Amino acid sequence: MYYFPKRITLVWLFLMLLTCLSFEVVQGFGFFSGLRMATSAAIVIAFLKVRFILLDFMELKRAPLPARLFVEAWCVGTCLVLLGEYLIGSPGPSMP
């Protein structure tokens, strides 16, 4: 039986989709009308993609606990800091 990496292929397709989605969302063609909301979504989506790459592509899902904790903390921490910096600096109301 020939091997085909089903799960990894699904993850890849999902990442491609998320990429196109975030690209469209900030250009205003998505269902987000507010720029702050769209950009925040783009940042969060980027780190969602990063987490998939870390856990599935880099196989960190079955890493020793310290390594797993490090990458999870890095993902969440970096995302929150960048999101925070963006929202603090961007003008206008937060409602779309």
Added chain:
Amino acid sequence: MSKHADRKSSGHLTRQGGDQARHQEKPSLPGEAGIWVFIFGDMLVFAIFFGTFLYYRNLDLDVFEVSRGALNENFGLANTLILLTSSWLVVWGVDEARFGRLKGAFIRMAMAMALGGGFVGLKALEWREKFAAGISVVTNDFFMFYFIFTGIHLGHVLIGLGALAFASRALQKVTIGAGEVRTLESAAAFWHFVDLLWVILFALLYLIR
């Protein structure tokens, strides 16, 4: 030569490859430990880079916004899709190598490297477009960050391509040992890291507004 490898590959898991093994019980890191020390350290360094970029962006929103508008986001999108696809092929290639199917592994690695070459080519085109418009690293703060970050990332891409090429040499033999699989895994991990960095750079440089 490769006929030997194909005769060996009956489709059974001869090594720890494939979707199933990826979710095995025993915790372990693929590749050499050293590559992970480097990757984790580099992750911290880049987190600081990213934070610094947004800090300076907040100090000069107008300049950053106008400058971002001068970027060709189609290059950014294409490069993101290219690296994601390249990473997918590398994962599959490592699986094939673990199964002992060296020819299949080599083909996937070669395709992944070709896509990496495509990234470099598109980057060169994109930079050329900027230079032709009179934009360079000294134009303003946004473009200083843009050229320095994409430049450092490009350096990582070139190193990653070299590592993949070096590690893939073993795939041209009849059989490979565990050490050579580990080297391939290390190169693969670094390549996924390069992909991961670009995913964030794409959002920071091209998308946020």
